[in-house]
Amino acid sequence: MKYISTRGNSPAKTFTEILLGGLAPDGGLYLPEAYPQVTHAELDAWRGLSYAELAFAVLSKFATDIPSDDLRAIVSKTYTAEVYSNGRADSNAADITPLRKVSEGVYILELSNGPTLAFKDMAMQLLGNLFEYALGKQNAELNILGATSGDTGSAAEYAMRGKQGIRVFMLSPEGKMSSFQRAQMYSLQDPNIFNIAIHGFFDDAQDLVKAVSNDHAFKAQYKIGTVNSINWARVSAQVVYYFKGYFAATQSNDEQVAFSVPSGNFGNICAGHIARMMGLPIGQLILATNENDVLDEFFMTGTYRPRDTKHTYETSSPSMDISKASNFERFVFDLVGRDAAKVREFWGAVDRGGSFDIKGSDAWHDLPKFKFSSGKSTHEDRLKTIREMWQEYGVMVDTHTADGLKVGIEQRRPSLPLICLETALPAKFAETIEEALGRQPERPAKLEGIEALPQRCEVMEPDVVKLKAFIAANAPV
Numbered sequence: 001m002k003y004i005s006t007r008g009n010s011p012a013k014t015f016t017e018i019l020l021g022g023l024a025p026d027g028g029l030y031l032p033e034a035y036p037q038v039t040h041a042e043l044d045a046w047r048g049l050s051y052a053e054l055a056f057a058v059l060s061k062f063a064t065d066i067p068s069d070d071l072r073a074i075v076s077k078t079y080t081a082e083v084y085s086n087g088r089a090d091s092n093a094a095d096i097t098p099l100r101k102v103s104e105g106v107y108i109l110e111l112s113n114g115p116t117l118a119f120k121d122m123a124m125q126l127l128g129n130l131f132e133y134a135l136g137k138q139n140a141e142l143n144i145l146g147a148t149s150g151d152t153g154s155a156a157e158y159a160m161r162g163k164q165g166i167r168v169f170m171l172s173p174e175g176k177m178s179s180f181q182r183a184q185m186y187s188l189q190d191p192n193i194f195n196i197a198i199h200g201f202f203d204d205a206q207d208l209v210k211a212v213s214n215d216h217a218f219k220a221q222y223k224i225g226t227v228n229s230i231n232w233a234r235v236s237a238q239v240v241y242y243f244k245g246y247f248a249a250t251q252s253n254d255e256q257v258a259f260s261v262p263s264g265n266f267g268n269i270c271a272g273h274i275a276r277m278m279g280l281p282i283g284q285l286i287l288a289t290n291e292n293d294v295l296d297e298f299f300m301t302g303t304y305r306p307r308d309t310k311h312t313y314e315t316s317s318p319s320m321d322i323s324k325a326s327n328f329e330r331f332v333f334d335l336v337g338r339d340a341a342k343v344r345e346f347w348g349a350v351d352r353g354g355s356f357d358i359k360g361s362d363a364w365h366d367l368p369k370f371k372f373s374s375g376k377s378t379h380e381d382r383l384k385t386i387r388e389m390w391q392e393y394g395v396m397v398d399t400h401t402a403d404g405l406k407v408g409i410e411q412r413r414p415s416l417p418l419i420c421l422e423t424a425l426p427a428k429f430a431e432t433i434e435e436a437l438g439r440q441p442e443r444p445a446k447l448e449g450i451e452a453l454p455q456r457c458e459v460m461e462p463d464v465v466k467l468k469a470f471i472a473a474n475a476p477v
């Protein structure tokens, strides 16, 4: 299996060749040159597999340059009940992603039982083990540099802690995260994890990361890498739970289902699109946004119009506060019949701060074939959904999952079972749960009292010279 760029001007590469990199050299995103197909016989054989076995079956189709025994070992050590047992007390950790029935035909697929209580652990834990394996083979090292306002940074740290050959330098805005989020990250004592609290806002932290990445000599000398959501291995790892959820919600492989996905960077739902392209019987892919509705606007009108930071709102589902969906380019590449010149034209406009419009084109005509529906959810909707789920069904959901439920229930075709992807646990967003229900969310037993643990964190002015000096001092070359 070779991977090609959505912009058409980069040489084809293997899975391990693109594993540690980010964008393709031409600025595009990597995708398989053709999606591997899953036959009906394979679907039948996969139905009874455990999560780790299923992950091996799916990932074998993508990571064709990793020897089978190695891939099997990596996957088995990733998807264990021990790693995914941080969730609700009544969840079955051995299932890794248990399916919870909410009402007739409506299910929640639990993806948030990993170490940081968000679905990003599903892929990031695999990425940590893949990185360690690939770096070990090349006898190489990697210094991961990132900026976070919460979820991604902690998922990356819990995936990379204690890993050979890897260090993580994670910038966060000082005092802007919840005390729970701070405790989750700063209490890590692993010598390869460096938390840096920047005196400023998230954008200041992000700018510092960009400044370091733009210094190509420094970047090469200190082997700086990232773990952002365009990473292909992350997307492919997410394909697995669409299969798992499908098998759990159906009796036979002749049935179709709908998935509803709380979306920001389009990474999660991109994996659903790929699962469908591989032959999984998905009848509807429902994309839910919050008040930052750039993706809903595209599916409604055909116009993709990213917003600037001034027009990106801070909401109570903060992990979806995104106005430029970095993985969206992968879907549009398929939508325009893999015409890289079209993608270059579209993203040329986007990169200049503009927009593009497919209305009236072949792509607009073809859009229904891709089975997307979309909708948006606001703070009021979120509160209402959290209340309804709790009062009517005794299920407490977080703010992002609430957006997915609201839009999913509104958009679903009644003939299809609806699987709503749970992207975080309510314990992470206690303030809004308190507002909706007048009570605090339950916190998983393992994380009780985490705020009292000793914390380790470097506080720094937003100064790129100081940041580089810190990296140089802690990442000897």
Ligand SMILES: *Cc1c(COP(=O)(O)O)cnc(C)c1O
Pocket (backbone or CB within 6 Å): 118, 119, 120, 151, 152, 229, 262, 263, 264, 265, 266, 267, 268, 269, 319, 320, 400, 423, 424
């Ligand atoms: C990252 C995240 C999302 C958005 O997922 P994308 O892959 O960026 O679309 C939604 N909910 C939560 C809780 C997240 O952490």
